[in-house]
Amino acid sequence: MSGFPILSLMLAVPLVGAIVCLFVGDKASRFVALGATFATFVLGCILWANFDIGGAQWQFTERADLFGRFQWALGIDGMALMLIMLSVFLMPLCILASWDAIKQRVGLYMAMFLIMEVVMIGVFMAQDLLLFYIFFEAGLIPMYFIIGIWGGANRKYAAFKFFLYTLLGSVLMLIAMIAMIMEAGTTDIPTLLSYNFPPEMQTWLWLAFFASLAVKMPMWPVHTWLPDAHVQAPTAGSMILAGVLLKLGAYGFLRFMMPMFPDASGQLMWIVFALSMIAVVYTSLVALVQNDMKKLIAYSSVAHMAIVTAGLFAFNQQGIEGALIIMLSHGVVSAALFFCVGVIYDRLHTREIDRYGGLAVNMPVYALFFMLFTMASIGLPGTSGFVGEFLSLAGIYEASSLVAFVCTTGIILGAAYMLYLYRRVVFGELTKDDVKAMPDLNAREWTIMVPLAAVALWMGVYPESFLAPMRGDVTTVVARLAPAKPAGDAHLTAGKPKPAATHGETTHGSAHAGGVQ
Amino acid sequence: MSADLALIWPELILTIGGLITLMLGTFMGDRQVGIYQLSALLTLAAAAAAVVALFGVEATVFSGTLSVDSFGGFAKLLIYAASFVCIVIAPRFFSGGMRAEYPTLILFAALGMGIMASARDLMTLYVGLELNSLAAYVLASFMRTDERSSEAGLKYFVLGALASGMLLYGISLLYGFSGTTDFAGIAKVMGGELNIGLIFGIVFVLAGLGFKISAVPFHMWTPDVYEGAPTPVTTFFATAPKVAAMALMTRVVIDAMGPAVGAWQQIVIFLALASIILGAVGAIGQKNIKRLLAYSSINNVGFMLVGLAAGTQQGVEGVLTYLLVYMLTTLGAFLVVLRLRDADGNQVESIAAMAGLSQRRPGLAAAMAVFLFSLAGIPPLFGFWPKYLVFEAAVNANLVPLAVAGIVASVIGAFYYIAIIKTMYFDDKSETEFSGGGAIVEDAVITASALWLSVIGYLFIPVLAVLSASAAAVLF
Numbered sequence: 006m007s008g009f010p011i012l013s014l015m016l017a018v019p020l021v022g023a024i025v026c027l028f029v030g031d032k033a034s035r036f037v038a039l040g041a042t043f044a045t046f047v048l049g050c051i052l053w054a055n056f057d058i059g060g061a062q063w064q065f066t067e068r069a070d071l072f073g074r075f076q077w078a079l080g081i082d083g084m085a086l087m088l089i090m091l092s093v094f095l096m097p098l099c100i101l102a103s104w105d106a107i108k109q110r111v112g113l114y115m116a117m118f119l120i121m122e123v124v125m126i127g128v129f130m131a132q133d134l135l136l137f138y139i140f141f142e143a144g145l146i147p148m149y150f151i152i153g154i155w156g157g158a159n160r161k162y163a164a165f166k167f168f169l170y171t172l173l174g175s176v177l178m179l180i181a182m183i184a185m186i187m188e189a190g191t192t193d194i195p196t197l198l199s200y201n202f203p204p205e206m207q208t209w210l211w212l213a214f215f216a217s218l219a220v221k222m223p224m225w226p227v228h229t230w231l232p233d234a235h236v237q238a239p240t241a242g243s244m245i246l247a248g249v250l251l252k253l254g255a256y257g258f259l260r261f262m263m264p265m266f267p268d269a270s271g272q273l274m275w276i277v278f279a280l281s282m283i284a285v286v287y288t289s290l291v292a293l294v295q296n297d298m299k300k301l302i303a304y305s306s307v308a309h310m311a312i313v314t315a316g317l318f319a320f321n322q323q324g325i326e327g328a329l330i331i332m333l334s335h336g337v338v339s340a341a342l343f344f345c346v347g348v349i350y351d352r353l354h355t356r357e358i359d360r361y362g363g364l365a366v367n368m369p370v371y372a373l374f375f376m377l378f379t380m381a382s383i384g385l386p387g388t389s390g391f392v393g394e395f396l397s398l399a400g401i402y403e404a405s406s407l408v409a410f411v412c413t414t415g416i417i418l419g420a421a422y423m424l425y426l427y428r429r430v431v432f433g434e435l436t437k438d439d440v441k442a443m444p445d446l447n448a449r450e451w452t453i454m455v456p457l458a459a460v461a462l463w464m465g466v467y468p469e470s471f472l473a474p475m476r477g478d479v480t481t482v483v484a485r486l487a488p489a490k491p492a493g494d495a496h497l498t499a500g501k502p503k504p505a506a507t508h509g510e511t512t513h514g515s516a517h518a519g520g521v522q
Numbered sequence: 523m524s525a526d527l528a529l530i531w532p533e534l535i536l537t538i539g540g541l542i543t544l545m546l547g548t549f550m551g552d553r554q555v556g557i558y559q560l561s562a563l564l565t566l567a568a569a570a571a572a573v574v575a576l577f578g579v580e581a582t583v584f585s586g587t588l589s590v591d592s593f594g595g596f597a598k599l600l601i602y603a604a605s606f607v608c609i610v611i612a613p614r615f616f617s618g619g620m621r622a623e624y625p626t627l628i629l630f631a632a633l634g635m636g637i638m639a640s641a642r643d644l645m646t647l648y649v650g651l652e653l654n655s656l657a658a659y660v661l662a663s664f665m666r667t668d669e670r671s672s673e674a675g676l677k678y679f680v681l682g683a684l685a686s687g688m689l690l691y692g693i694s695l696l697y698g699f700s701g702t703t704d705f706a707g708i709a710k711v712m713g714g715e716l717n718i719g720l721i722f723g724i725v726f727v728l729a730g731l732g733f734k735i736s737a738v739p740f741h742m743w744t745p746d747v748y749e750g751a752p753t754p755v756t757t758f759f760a761t762a763p764k765v766a767a768m769a770l771m772t773r774v775v776i777d778a779m780g781p782a783v784g785a786w787q788q789i790v791i792f793l794a795l796a797s798i799i800l801g802a803v804g805a806i807g808q809k810n811i812k813r814l815l816a817y818s819s820i821n822n823v824g825f826m827l828v829g830l831a832a833g834t835q836q837g838v839e840g841v842l843t844y845l846l847v848y849m850l851t852t853l854g855a856f857l858v859v860l861r862l863r864d865a866d867g868n869q870v871e872s873i874a875a876m877a878g879l880s881q882r883r884p885g886l887a888a889a890m891a892v893f894l895f896s897l898a899g900i901p902p903l904f905g906f907w908p909k910y911l912v913f914e915a916a917v918n919a920n921l922v923p924l925a926v927a928g929i930v931a932s933v934i935g936a937f938y939y940i941a942i943i944k945t946m947y948f949d950d951k952s953e954t955e956f957s958g959g960g961a962i963v964e965d966a967v968i969t970a971s972a973l974w975l976s977v978i979g980y981l982f983i984p985v986l987a988v989l990s991a992s993a994a995a996v997l998f
Contacts, residue, residue: 073984110881135910139901146895149940153948161948165940172900172936176929179910183917183925 010067012079012130015048015093016123023119031111035104038115042096042122049093056086058474062481063195066132075192078132083474084259084329085129088252091336092125094460095248098453099241102344105449106240106351107155114155117147118241125249129256134182134192141257142175144250148234148242156237163230163237170230174220181213185265197265198485204268211269214262215276222254224277224314225284228307235303236356240347243299247306248340252332255313259325263317264485270318271489277318278408284311285415292422298346298356301426302339305382308415309335315412316397320490324400325479326472331393333471334381334464338390341378341457345371348450349430352443358426363435368445372431374454379427381461383420389464404493526583529590531572532598533636539565540629547622555613555620562609562625566632570602580996586704587643589996596842596993597639597769600849604761605632607853610963611860612754615869616665624664628758631657635766642777644693644703647770651689651734654763655682661758662751674750681733681743689730695723696778705778713781721785727774728789734767737827738796741820745804748816753869756812757856760819761849768826768845772838775830776997783833790831791924797824798928802935810871811859814938815852818897821935822848825899828928829912832919838994840911843986847896847908847979854971855893857964858886865955873942878951886956887946889972896975898939899932904979 022041026034056064066080081089099118107114124147127140145168153164186192189200202210220227231251235243263270285308292304309331316328348371349364350356365372381388384395394416402409435441446454464471527534539561546558573595581590605628613620630653637650659682663675697703699719700711712720733740748756779786801821808814826848829840862870862879870876880887896905909932916925974982 072980073987113880113884139906142900142906143902146900149943150947153944161944164944164948165937168940169933169937173930173933176933177926180913180917180922180925180929183910183914184922187914187918 012065015045018045019119019122023116026112026116034112034115038100042100046093049090075135076133079130080132082478084478086474088129089126092249095340096122099244101453103241117150121147132194151242152238155239160237163233166230167234171220174217177213178217181210207266207269211266218254218257222310224280232300232303236299243343244340248336255332258317264482267486267489274318277314281311281315282411285412289415289418296358302342306339312412315401319400319404320486321400321403322483323396327393327396327400329475334389334393337460338378338381345375358429361430362433364431366435370446377458379423383423387465389461392468406494529583532569535569536633544626552621558622566602566606573598587646588640589642591996593993593996594640597765598636600765601635601762608754608758615754627657627661638766639769642705661755665752670750674747678747685730685733688726692723692726695719708778709780724785731771732793735823736820737793737823738800745813745816749810749813753860760852765845790827794824794827794831798931805938811873812871829915832915834919835994835998837915839990840915842990842993843911844908850971851893851896854968857968858890863957865957875952875954877945877949879946882956889968891943892972894939898936902977904975
């Protein structure tokens with residue numbers, strides 16, 4: 006495959022699809038969008054199949070000096086590969102999820118979704134700082150339209166809030182990027198990754214990046230745009246927002262802040278830990294009292310992302326691998342949960358939890374799938390959630406037992422709010438007439454549920470498929486962070502016979518040992 | 523002397539072409555729109571060709587009062603292009619009311635602006651500025667019978683005269699304390715000890731020029747004049763004179779005041795931040811799209827001044843690139859406004875009437891969305907790039923606080939831009955029916971600039987970089 010610009014092709018297919026969608030009618034645009042996203046998914050599979058695990062860090066690199074000051078430079082490592090796979094996997098499902106739900110201006114809708122896809126995978130592919138920023142920011146425009154045109158009753162407010170909040174965050178990052186480019190004299194990300202910025206400059210750069218990425222993440226207390234955006238967005242919009250867009254923040258942490266500013270990351274990790282601890286407990290409690298299903302899942306997303314940030318800043322192999330698995334798992338599971346909400350919303354046109362109840366009686370298949378995703382969200386062993394949470398909490402424990410303790414309460418609270426939601430919606434008496442009349446899943450909904458469920462189980466039973474491509478990259482980041490890593494309070498020691506080094510502190514030893522101790 | 527004449531072909535062509543157009547109008551009558559319009563367009567094209575032919579020539583003419591260089595050439599090309607478009611779009615707007623004075627005045631204004639962009643002496647600066655301004659005052663009140671248009675002309679004239687007075691006062695101070703009106707001579711004096719007279723001179727000259735680029739706090743006239751003037755004239759005001767005045771200000775600041783960085787830089791920083799913030803906040807409550815675009819131009823001038831405040835070659839390159847992109851975006855946006863006519867053929871200017879435009883005129887709404895996102899500087903639209911350049915220049919010149927303040931304020935600006943997009947895309951359809959069709963030239967210009975601003979523009983960055991670098995290098 007070397008030499009063939011498969012990454013550019015993956016960007017071009019949805020882009021062309023988007024342009025076509027604008028000009029063909031409503032009916033045809035659905036098929037065009039489905040075809041384009043599916044073709045991109047197939048390309049993604051080819052990409053994964055050809056990815057050389059353990060090979061060069063950056064693969065499929067492309068470089069074209071198109072813009073003078075910066076370059077069209079693409080390339081992926083394992084982390085980017087997995088996040089691209091997540092995006093291209095969710096996209097066709099999103100198109101299917103909006104097949105019947107979207108009735109007006111379908112062409113524009115599909116075009117916006119396809120542009121969204123271009124932008125998202127572009128972010129993960131970009132190897133040039135400015136190119137990254139352009140993709141990163143460009144996502145605002147299609148999402149603004151998706152929320153604003155096809156959203157719920159309060160959609161305009163939500164669209165504004167989403168746009169301005171995230172824009173305010175990212176402009177500071179732009180200033181930091183300019184300073185970085187001036188200091189290092191290059192926009193090339195792989196070069197910047199090994200450039201040592203002066204420590205006092207790192208602090209400012211770190212804070213500027215943090216301002217942007219914390220909003221995207223979103224971290225407490227700048228998470229307030231997320232519940233609004235989720236509640237108002239159409240089902241597929243929420244799916245893609247929770248599934249992929251929330252991962253951009255964590256990806257930025259892992260790609261930029263931690264390896265580029267290791268000293269500042271070490272010094273300022275307390276900020277991340279403090280905000281993460283607050284977020285885990287606070288947003289979980291907020292989720293517990295929600296009456297709106299989407300809002301509940303949105304708050305649960307904030308809590309999950311907080312475990313991701315804490316895991317990333319554990320600075321060790323398990324913590325970061327676990328955080329990555331939570332990102333992937335949450336991408337699949339929260340998208341699935343939003344779809345579960347969408348399924349019943351399409352039937353009853355309300356997201357209020359009290360309006361439902363007893364769905365297990367008339368929608369058994371739906372109840373089964375919903376149960377599976379609820380369990381995956383809670384982190385039941387055997388589902389994807391468990392792997393990520395276990396790994397990252399083990400990593401966090403090594404860094405700080407207090408943080409691990411607080412974050413673990415998030416798992417308990419998570420079980421509480423998810424099970425409480427499930428009980429109120431699916432169990433109980435089937436008393437309401439309109440609820441009784443709701444039919445079970447149709448073929449289209451089956452088609453969406455089955456792949457999501459399969460991946461959630463696959464990730465839970467054999468996470469090695471997903472961990473293997475990323476392990477080398479995580480090791481690189483951990484090695485880069487090693488000098489700045491503060492001593493943890495856990496003082497882990499392996500068994501007596503052989504005083505083995507702890508994971509993650511050596512560069513190669515852990516590369517094959519796997520994440521689980 | 524005759525050698526000097528060979529170097530000012532663009533100005534000569536405009537003068538002669540302007541007079542011919544005037545005669546054509548007088549003798550053929552106002553009905554022969556095609557003829558005098560053609561003559562004006564040919565004049566502009568010929569002048570532009572002369573500028574291109576002179577590219578690379580670096581000389582001063584008429585005892586050092588006028589400079590022929592690529593900086594002036596760059597600005598002149600933009601000015602002529604904007605004037606060209608503004609003449610093309612006029613007949614449809616004025617329908618029966620088109621008169622030969624319109625292209626003639628634009629030609630003379632373009633002549634004045636060309637002199638502004640090339641001036642390297644306070645006297646030529648003033649002559650160019652006034653030639654442009656006098657033509658502009660008449661253009662603003664071109665629709666004699668329309669109350670708003672007359673008001674706009676009068677307001678522009680009174681406030682413009684005040685600004686010219688301030689500028690002249692500053693010029694007299696600079697002359698009095700430096701003993702010369704030549705930019706290079708003034709710069710030599712500025713390199714030494716600064717006395718109170720020179721500082722006052724700097725302040726008054728910058729105030730006078732600030733009026734011409736409508737930087738806050740000298741922006742009061744802009745919304746009223748933009749709203750009142752006929753739309754093609756507003757289009758003209760928002761593009762060509764902005765380029766000329768900004769080029770003039772850059773030359774004065776860098777060439778004449780260059781050594782006194784401390785004195786002018788803080789003024790420019792204040793003008794920049796005040797324009798960005800007030801331009802953004804002032805736009806929020808606007809109900810008229812032309813008024814809103816006036817505030818948008820104030821806002822954008824603020825960003826250009828950020829590049830100028832850096833005072834480096836990189837900053838000037840940023841300003842020039844910004845001017846080009848801003849001009850194209852603004853032209854596009856005003857052309858869209860020009861295309862908004864209701865069923866009776868009346869111009870629609872109220873933002874409320876644009877509600878649901880995306881469902882009635884999807885193409886027009888999409889183009890407008892591109893222009894607005896681009897003005898807001900949201901990537902991947904090309905408006906992002908000049909903003910990036912000016913902020914980069916500011917950061918590299920150690921003006922990080924200015925860059926941070928400016929970029930944060932740009933988020934306020936984004937609010938009103940996306941508010942219009944909300945009106946066009948999210949709101950329910952308004953009562954207004956829009957008539958369409960017939961304006962092929964307008965549509966072509968709108969489509970071309972929207973496409974260029976979407977992503978294609980990025981491919982032109984290397985070309986733009988070379989052009990703006992060669993133009994900016996003249997000043998350093």
